Amino acid sequence: MPELMEDLYSRLLQDVRFEEGLKACMNCGICTGICPAAEYYNYDPRRIVDLVQTRNNDIIRELLKSETIWYCGQCMSCKTRCPRGNTPGMVIMALRKLSQELGYFTASEKGRQQFALKRTVGDNVLKYGYCIVSYDVDPKVHPEQGPVWEHYYNHMDDSLARLGGELNGREGPTRLIPDDVLDELKNIFKVTGGQALFDAIEEASEKKAEEMGMEFKKEGRDFEYYRHVVSADNSCHQNEPEDVRKDVYETGR
Amino acid sequence: MYMKPEGKKRIWAEYQKEIPDDHFFYVRSCIRQTFFAGSEQYFLKILRDDLGKDVYEDPRHTTCTGIGYHGDVVPFETIQAVVARHFALATEAGYKHIAISCVTSFGIYSEILETWKHFPETLERTRENLYKATGRTFDVPETISHTSDIIYKFRDQIARKAKYHLIDISTGEPLKVVEHIGCHYSKMFPKYGVGGAEFPHVLVGMVEAWGGDIIDYPERRHCCGFGFRQYLVQANRGYSLFATRKKFESMQPYRPDMIIANCPGCTMFMDRWQYTIREIDGITYGADGQGIPVLTYEEVAGLVLGYNPWELGLQYHNVQSLPLLRKMGIKADPSERFLAKDGSRLPEPENLING
Amino acid sequence: MKTMSAHIVVAGGGVAGMEAAGTLAGMGYRVTMIEKDDAPGGHLLQWHALFPDRRPADEVISHFRKHTEHPNLRIITGTTVEKVRNHGSGVLVSLSGGAEEQADAVIVATGFELFDAHRKEEYGYGIYDNVITSADLEAMFNRGLVAKADGSVPSRIGLVHCVGSRDEKVNNNHCSKVCCVTAVKQAIEIRKMLPSCEVFCFYMDMRMYGPYYEELYRESQEYHNVNFIRGKVSEASVNINNRLVIKVEDTLAGRPLKMELDIIVLMVGMEMAGAGMRLAEASGMKRGINRFLESTDHHYGNNLSGLRGVFYAGTCTAPMNITDTISHARAAVTETVKYLNSR
């Protein structure tokens, strides 16, 4: 198994956000004290940082496959306070990136959701030049947006005109981004590894869908695997934390 | 309440950033142009028409990819190059000051500038990447301002032109206003924010200049709960609602008249979740249980300057502002909220809060 | 006995300065002690009782008063030492106000300053009425009344350790050593004064390094019901009932914790004193990354400045308790005498 030979900590160190985000943690818990995720999920950023700073390859691999690294909401409140100048949120970002590059993210329910993010925000960027566009926020899949959004969505031209905009116009809000600009974005994604990350997410997700025996399509969102990843909730995200360290030591994984 | 204002002033004095006086290169927000387009349009209108400033918008600018970045599908190298492309457009047009309409973007611009400072090789790599991908080159801008920084800078000028104030005209008392900053404004890099991270002054300064009273409540600093993947993926939305509800529960005892918000996501979630919470829990917050209107700073500035609330876009919030407008003495015909291009009336949405 | 008429200037009239000056005067040297405040005594003057045995600070102060009452000892108050430099065979000492003293040797005992709690903005010192420092609490003990700003009796008090210590955000990576035991001492005192008031200490590590400190910690749990929560407090705010609300992780439970408190006591740490920094800057004395004076060797030269005839005593070199400060000052006396005898 060649993956066992790889030094994951060194891989993390290549990420400048990791270098900036983790010096030496003294386990004070100041991050967890104000962490919105720690209050909602069985999540403890202090513990993640402590596990990562063991530099133990097996422990880090377990983390990359775990649910726990996907609980953070990246509010970065932890950065303001850490007395050692760490940023657990940035450590999380580096872990998530590596988890996707290695295809480990499909091992967890929350990790598999990355496929949905790629198919929404990710695709939007290269298709429209925006992360989010009004015509892509369908009230049927966003009932929580409430009646006002349903109204806006159904009368988009009229409503936007009232506010001084033009849908797919030449300038202003929700203007049409021309093809030559989109080509520039696509080139940037190719040159900087953005496209490679998209491809890695797609590839691992397709493999996982097959493994789970679910329908998968190369584009769009109307198929079983997509619907599954956006809505699945195994109700275990408030259970006692997975004891990554213990698992590793006891099973020798 | 139970606070010494001089203590806050002391902190505010320590975090005064440079906000340029004129000549801005404007970049839009994905969320705001989608959900609160009126706010972006009125930022431009107030700056250009009321304050006589030069704000340039290049239609070739795009998303910064920030939501993708914090949703972990866009790598740091990629977003650096996308932002550098905006710098290139500014350089080509001769602008040195960036005005950013989004707190997520603003946080990313701050992070990128700080990264380039601490790891100069990342700036060099970004230059190479951008040139290779687009043939463009760029100068690092002299300043970055969030658009609220700019309104903050001119808050007294706006106050001098005010037609309405944040005052209940029936009692003469100041309105009770909750401010929400948005985590990425200054929690990551306190010196980039007016007033720093713990007691940001950017919205407080506006509200006080325009006659309102600020409420400081225990969960003021707590995240609205957007959490990127925590909202964007349906199964996770409980996280988002949970955080916002925590804030509402904490501010409710102060009976706020309104919330003024800094960040596109926060503005949306604090409005949307009031609807959802009512549907799930049957609870409506606010002074009279009528919901708490959540306004952008441009919407508030626009009301103060006497602009038509329905052109500002106040009707495009689930929590309608009619009681608030009445309190401020602003006459606005509710039947004119939802109009078609030709001026005819559209059917009204049902089930709004304060509809 | 020619050297016995040597003149020694002691910069600073706190514990270290008083110990060194009194001892040297008693040995027959001519000593001038320069104190920046109106009277010698230093931080001790503000303290009510001392750890670990809670003896009144007054006892120690009167000891030092006697110790420094000596015909050989001249005390100049309201004055700081601005600069020292080698001059002839001795040391020329420049004082604030422009006066100069010619000395044969100088002992620098400029001490520490308490960390300015305003700098930890998230705790709201100077903003929230009932956020106070450990020094403010001692003043309350001195007045014999621990109360909220509105005069009401607190029912729950939290003591926050490591405020301004072990904290990169305020450029202090060092541990101030005495705050843990001070917190335990103060917690016990609160419990004795207000038996119905709950007391919580929020700590990262309990650094009970001195004699009888660990025993005091145990006593606080066994007999005074002081509560300990392991976690660095993330932030404080105030609610509509004028109670403070803190957020912290209870790291031993692995969960975030929220608690209302009537008073928050910030255990402020030690920093190099401003006057000492000015003196060091002007005189070319080396300082460490923690900004305290750096001696020539931290094991066997920890009173030596590297400047001829200039020696260090006490907390200008590092945070110390009173006992260690006295020992360090005595060692500085030894080094000084050794130097004078070898001239």
Add this chain to the structure above:
Amino acid sequence: MRVTQSNKFGFTINRSRLIDYDSSDRKVREYVTLREPSFRLCFACGGCTATCTAGQHTSFNLRRMNTFIRRGEIEPLREEVKRCMLCGKCLLVCPRGVNTRNVVAAAAEAIVKLERNEL
């Protein structure tokens, strides 16, 4: 600590994991301290957990259980007390001489009493 509600919006809302000290129930702590006064002496070194036989096979953590008692976190405590086998190995290692075995027994009693409204 399970998920509590689901709704027509297609997501569930978890319960708070926050220890809210102002709403927690400290009656169990009072009972345990009364029955076993040495409980006050625990300084959470974790010696008990390291030697614990039950802890080798389950997620039982005596050090953390003590914290739950002190904070009044009854729900996790309920599960924890069931996992201890009362072998008493922890007694041998406790550097503060806490009668740890009796602490567990007292906590278990307290929970029964709490359910019967006898606390």
